[in-house]
Amino acid sequence: MNAFLWMLIITVAPFIELRGSIPVGVASGLNPYLVFVSATVANIILIPILFLILSFVFDKLGDIPVIGKWVEKRLEKIDKKAGKYVDKYGYVGLALFVAIPLPGSGAYSGTLAAFLLSMDKKKSMCAIAVGVLIAGLIVSLASLGILNLVL
Secondary structure, eight states: HHHHHHHOOOOOOOOTTHHHHHHHHHHHHHHHHHHHHHHHHHHHHHHHHHHHHHHHHHHHHGGSHHHHHHHHHHHHHHHHHHHHHHHHHHHHHHHHHSSSSSSTHHHHHHHHHHHHHOOHHHHHHHHHHHHHHHHHHHHHHHTTTTHHHOO
8 A cells, every 4th residue: 555545544543643644654755744744634634524523423322332331431531631631721731632642642532522521613623733733743753853862
């Protein structure tokens, strides 16, 4: 499979996102600027799509026993992780939560947290996008070895 396409598939994979796709893209020999821009834009495009489907997921699929339990556990985990940032810092906290380049703290989790906490969608989308941008920069710099020089 084409390295660029593979990178994009990883970018839209839940809870992996650009944290996994940028290192893969750079390691595959793709242009680092192309990798950063493509992965970041693809990750940001997910945000409004995720907001659109969340209502359906929680209203319809939450009633199915097995899926409902999985959704409930996922919600508890995200609320526990994101809640401390959002409760204390609001939309800046949401952006910081998404910006932390660790698994489970990306656009999917940020959107889910904003939805669960009944945050304003437009403000949340902006905060999540800023977090994705920051995470993309951090992961790109780490993938290129630049952070090693600074730290």
